[in-house]
Amino acid sequence: MALLELIDVSVHYGSIRAVHGISITVEEAEIVTLIGANGAGKSTTMRAVSGIRPLSSGKILFDGQDITKLRADLRVVRGISQAPEGRGVFPGMTVMENLDMGAFTRKDKKGIAADRDRVFDLFPRLAERRTQVGGTMSGGEQQMLAIGRALMANPRVLLLDEPSMGLAPQFIQQIFKIITEINKQGTTVLLVEQNAQQALSRAHRAYVLETGTITREGTGKELLSDESVKAAYLGVT
Template identity: 60%
Template sequence: MLLEVENLNVYYGAIHALQGVSFHVEEGEIVTLIGANGAGKSTTLRTISGLLRSRTGHIKFKGQDISMMPADQIVRLGISHVPEGRKIFAPLTVKENLLMGAYTRKDPNEIERSMQRVFASFPRLKERLNQLGGTLSGGEQQMLATGRGLMSRPTLLMMDEPSMGLSPILVEEIFNIIKDINSQGTSILLVEQNAQMALSISHRAYVLETGRIVLSGSAKEIAENPRVKEAYLGV
């Protein structure tokens, strides 16, 4: 098993944000966490990537317990986090943003190869290599944030709301790229408000409500669940 999350309990002060959350991601999968705003989806990703600490529970990656590891060490092990709101470095160029994603790596030839792989997925970034990140469109910034996440050569790419604020055409493009990244061997843990699109490309899914997982199953089962249809798919 690639990622195993067991009984996570996370607090913000007195607020019990994650309540006994358990799930897993197998190698080669796209797994989606869906839920309303405030359900705990982003908190889950931030805890896995070492930005938050759980009070109880364990996170195992490739069988190794990473629950108390610092965030930079977790990146070195092979987990990359593309945060909500993109969080690119606006004053830096596209190239400099991408190189920031490779800060844990040392071999310049390998870094260059990774950059070329990013350009194969995102040709627009190559065209804008020396442009400042802050001057890119929303869609291009999402591509840059994803490309930056890929520069650490992750085994598991965690993506938080990649379609947020994008036009329908760009949403489709981003999801096609996510499928393509996955087909090249990167497992993906996806947090996404656009449940319909997320479920259409995922293998499995979990539904989070107020810090608890209330449903799990194949993406098809979740998409056909009457409760999910009503709450998240607008059916």
């Protein structure tokens, strides 16, 4: 049984259908990535999984349970946490306060403290800047904070929406290494990413989304060597 399953999911914005009957499975302990151009429906898919965007049709199962109509905050309690596109850190709050917001659904103080230590191990820069306010940090540091905040919910599935967007190359490499490490520690990852080379090289499986429809799927390695994927997303002709 898949940990997360989207079955024939469609999503509309008014009369515009952004996602057209897609089906995706994410197994426990996998990194699964969605790649595609701007406007392909990747972020809409993530919002549907996190509960921010309602489905027009289809359903979403998490750990075998139908969560299609479950509120977004209750999905966090169940074990789905998202670092959104654009990072979305609380700019007037410190690093520590941002991380505490990520744990707002939890009451287990020892577990929260352990996860805070885990975040600081993954992101030593955040440990150094724990009293700095989020709005004064660089883009790369804010991305680290957004991922750290999502991890504070102790998720079973971590949703990452364009984590490398707008980052300098050295930060991109670092962020992807950390995503791999998070997965090795046991967290399942669903990743939306325009940097197809990095995403496919680290993903167990991947889907190509084009204008709201899945056009290809396979292992990360298979799609890296697919001629049409190379031409469209990897700059190889």
